[in-house]
Amino acid sequence: MLCCKRFPIIACLLLLAFWCYSTFAVAATIKIGEINPLTGRLAKQGSEIHQGVAVAVAEVNDRGGLNGRQVELISRDDQSQPDVAISRAEELCGWKKVVALTGGYNDSLVGPISEVAKKYEVPYVASASLQKQLTQRENPYFFRVANLHGFVQPLCGILSESLRPQRLALLHTATPGSTEFARDLRSCLQSRGIAVMLMEKFRPGTPDFTPLIAKLASMNMDVIVSSGFFADHLLLVRQLKENRVSPKAYIGPFGIAYESFVREMGENAEYLYSTFAWNPGISNPGTEVASKDFVERFRSMFHREPNTTNMHGYTSTRAVLAAMQNVLHQKKPLTGPNIRQSLAELDLVLPMERVAFDKHGDPHHYQHLVVQIQKGKFEVVYPPERSTASAIYPMPRWSQRK
Known part of the structure; x- marks a missing residue:
């Protein structure tokens, strides 16, 4: 008899636990990482890349996130030093378990980060990378929105x-x-x-x-x-x-x-x-409204005019977010291989460029x-x-x- 009286209470507790778990699972944030030189000799450029990244994340979160889930940006400073860049990439990929990486300025830093990303099968879209060697190596998880061409x-x-x-x-x-x-x-x-x-x-x-x-x-x-x-x-x-x-x-x-x-x-x-590649008032034809929106949001966040370096950070992050959104629309899990495949198939028109990658991860349409x-x-x-x-x-x- 006592067992029967307790049953409704136990059932309610189980139902509550299931509801809480379901709510948490739906609302859990999606973690992406960025590694930039925020101190050291490249601090100015790295900080500008970071600002562009932050605008892209704020933009998607203000629109409701990705399938209702907010994006959590985990930022790390590589101090303009390659060995620190490796350590930060290991932390983000191995411990923080980010699903993708963005940011990056200077190939002496981007290169080491790309190798760690490959090891953990975490897609990495670099904001400012030019050295041809980086896309000539076999690394299916490395992409970039700029190149020397x-x-x-x-x-x-x-x-x-x-x-x-x-x-x-x-x-x-x-x-x-x-x-x-x-x-x-x-x-x-x-x-x-x-x-x-x-x-x-x-x-x-x-x-x-x-x-x-x-x-x-x-x-x-x-x-x-x-x-x-x-x-x-x-x-x-x-x-x-x-x-x-x-x-x-x-x-x-x-x-x-x-x-x-x-x-x-x-x-x-x-x-x-x-x-x-971009400047306020000078954007990829057909993207004037989107460019203006970026400028206005940037001004509201940082109280100055954006520049082309800021736009590189924004563009690489928008590519990552669009690829993840496509994976979720296909009702697939946000795994490294799924996001990597989505990036390989991406065709996204943005103010700086039409973002599409060749088989090596280089951009098809980047043009100054x-x-x-x-x-x-x-x-x-x-x-x-x-x-x-x-x-x-x-x-x-x-x-x-x-």
């Missing part, structure tokens, strides 16, 4: 079709990505009849470019392409002015197309060329635009169908400027 082709185009320099200098830093860029650009230019008269490497953070400038002046170079970085351009351009060396064009594919560079250089930034700084603004000067202004070439000599 997207830089080389538009620069080769404007140099061979519009500027056609007689004496071209190609400078690059002693880093794998910059060196590969210089080699690929030289090869493309030579195939189109443009000779590179000087190809010279320098150390990132070089404190004095005077000897190199003397060499450029003695060879009477009319166009300088330098694949250095933000600080390298600041110093090299200033010392070109100090030494009254006036090339017809100065092109810096990395590090110039940022508002912070224009503010730092002031009027000396005028007429310089650079590239970007060539821009020139005119009156403090970035004007697209190549390709012609995307141009917002005509290129000013040759740029005025230093002595002719105010």
Whole structure:
């Protein structure tokens, strides 16, 4: 009799336990990881990638998450050091059990992370990776939204079709990505009849470019392409002015197309060329509304204008989230192999690019635009169908400027 009286209570407790378990299972968050250099020599760029990642996660969560489940972003700092990057990847993949990875800046950090991701079969979509070797290795879990081809082709185009320099200098830093860029650009230019008269490497953070400038002046170079970085351009351009060396064009594919560079250089930034894949007001045709929404959300979260590096973080994360959403729509579990397959089949139109990957994980449609700084603004000067202004070439000599 006592057993019968207790039965309804036990049944209720079991029902409550089942309801709680079911509710938890449905509402459980989906964990993704990001590893970026938030401190150390690459902290500025890594922080910008992180901000773009955060916007993408906030966007999907504000829309109700993935099939009603919120996305939990677990961020880690690799301190701009490869060994730390490996440790952080081991933590996220092995202990935190994230289902995917995003973020990443610089191939010296992205490469080690990709190997850990492969070991744990965790898909990794890198935000900023260029080195060709990384996608030539057998790693079905590695994808990226950028590559060198997207830089080389538009620069080769404007140099061979519009500027056609007689004496071209190609400078690059002693880093794998910059060196590969210089080699690929030289090869493309030579195939189109443009000779590179000087190809010279320098150390990132070089404190004095005077000897190199003397060499450029003695060879009477009319166009300088330098694949250095933000600080390298600041110093090299200033010392070109100090030494009254006036090339017809100065092109810096990395590090110039940022508002912070224009503010730092002031009027000396005028007429310089650079590239970007996206900028506020300049997006993949047909994505203007989505681009505007991204800009507004970014402003509300970080109280400044976004840049192309922020957009790379956003794009890689949107690719991860879209792939996971597709897996859930197919009523499959969010396993590494299922997400990897979904990424391989992805075709997603975003403000920076149409995201689709080849069999190696490289993007099919990543393409930069060539821009020139005119009156403090970035004007697209190549390709012609995307141009917002005509290129000013040759740029005025230093002595002719105010």
